[in-house]
Amino acid sequence: MAPHPPPELDPHPGYSAEMPATPRPIVLVGAGGIVRDAHLPAYAKAGFEVASITDLVPERARELAGRYDIGAVHESVADAVRSAPADAVYDVALPPEAHVEVLEQLPDGAAVLLQKPLGNHLAEGVRTREVCRRKGLVAAVNTQLRFAPYVVAARELIAAGTIGELYDMEVRISVRTPWEMFPYVLDLDRLEINMHSVHYLDLVRSFLGDPTGVHAVTVRHPEKSHANSRSDIALSYGERPIRVVVSTNHDHHYGPRHEESFVKWEGTRGAVRAQLGLLLDYPRGGEDSLELVTDDRLDDGWRPVPFEGSWFPDAFIGSMAVVQRFLEGSILSLPTGVEDVFRTMAVVEAAYTDAARGGTPPPYDQ
The missing domain is CATH 3.30.360.10 (Dihydrodipicolinate Reductase; domain 2)
Known part of the structure; x- marks a missing residue:
């Protein structure tokens, strides 16, 4: 059997610039700077429908809804979920400490795109992964540099x-x-x-x-x-x-x-x-x-x-497009899934652990 080529010679088909054939509506959770500067410009450029938006600061959500012709503004995640289209993709553009609370409110089996990182510490990523597993979520992470x-x-x-x-x-x-x-x-x-x-x-x-x-x-x-x-x-x-x-x-x-x-x-x-x-x-x-x-x-x-x-905004098109392509079946696996990006967080944790050790002391006294 011939050896498998190194991964860079056999990239995942999700890394191409192809678009989904049947885009799903997006429910945005969060209306901060990254949504204003990247998510919404990307979705407008791609022609993705944003069905609704919610934020802890309703005025901020209303301002973006007016600018991007978003159909509905909700006062809470619960309201957004109750009114969401059955095939919606939830775009959770919030810091990692908010992930678990929002994920718990989503329908079991829902599709969701989380903002990176999965946690400031690995334990937060573990909790996020556990919720995604328990609820059977189709969960990806917005690791958008892959798609620049x-x-x-x-x-x-x-x-x-x-x-x-x-x-x-x-x-x-x-x-x-x-x-x-x-x-x-x-x-x-x-x-x-x-x-x-x-x-x-x-x-x-x-x-x-x-x-x-x-x-x-x-x-x-x-x-x-x-x-x-x-x-x-x-x-x-x-x-x-x-x-x-x-x-x-x-x-x-x-x-x-x-x-x-x-x-x-x-x-x-x-x-x-x-x-x-x-x-x-x-x-x-x-x-x-x-x-x-x-x-x-x-x-x-x-x-x-x-x-x-x-990178801004086009890479954000790729992050959402790869989720939608997986949902429609045009690619068979999700390269940016939580299970994969958790391994990036493990590398982050290893970097902090190694740095805390201070390196190997030189054998000056030998």
Whole structure:
């Protein structure tokens, strides 16, 4: 029997940019900034119907309903559930500490898309997973970076063997992140990995599968009161000769010249580099790009690869579309299901655990 190809050469069919043939109506739970800036613009662009919206601040929900022609605004999750279409997909765009309470109110067997992360600590993810299992929910997580247009294009190139055998995957972020735009995160005891690097760890898993080991350093800024804001995370893949590194610095406030925001894949015959423009001068964002270099055309250098769209809002179309495609049966499994993304949270937990150990002391006295 021939060996199974590595996962990046055999990607899940849900990672294509295809749309569902029979979209279902969406019930939005939450009307915060991410819904305003990403979910609703994405659904409008895709032509998805948003049947209703609810939020703890009804005025916020009413404002968005008026802007996006949403049919109903509800005062509570219970009201939204009572009035929901039988085939609705519940889009729960809330912090992880609110997941369980909302999930308990959904009908057994309902389809739901949760916001990442599944928890600030692994125990919260365990509770969320337990509720999803007990209620038989078709539950996915909005790990939308998997569906960013430049990632979709890069995945196609890599799966086609364009850059040969993958031996290096690097994510590097060095930007000023305005955490103050998200006040609720400022009091968390964990910040960077569970709120930001979770995107990149999840992206790595979507290409390479589950790592066998996690090595990490994560630290806070000496003059800021919030938790960790800079991390280096290295992932091991058993005997496979591949280097995987996620390096983030959210405290770089020295201007655009040396800001960095990219994912790079290197292989035995070439390399692909995606620039994540959204994080440059966030929330305005900088330029997105995707470039390819191959050994057979080294004199041509890095060549642009065309794609359409950006992380916000287009990747949010993919997150919802893959759930709907699974529900209609056009794909047979759900790559972003809670059971899968729980494994991303396990990698996050391992990174915090390893960082707390402080590394291996050098044998200075030998």
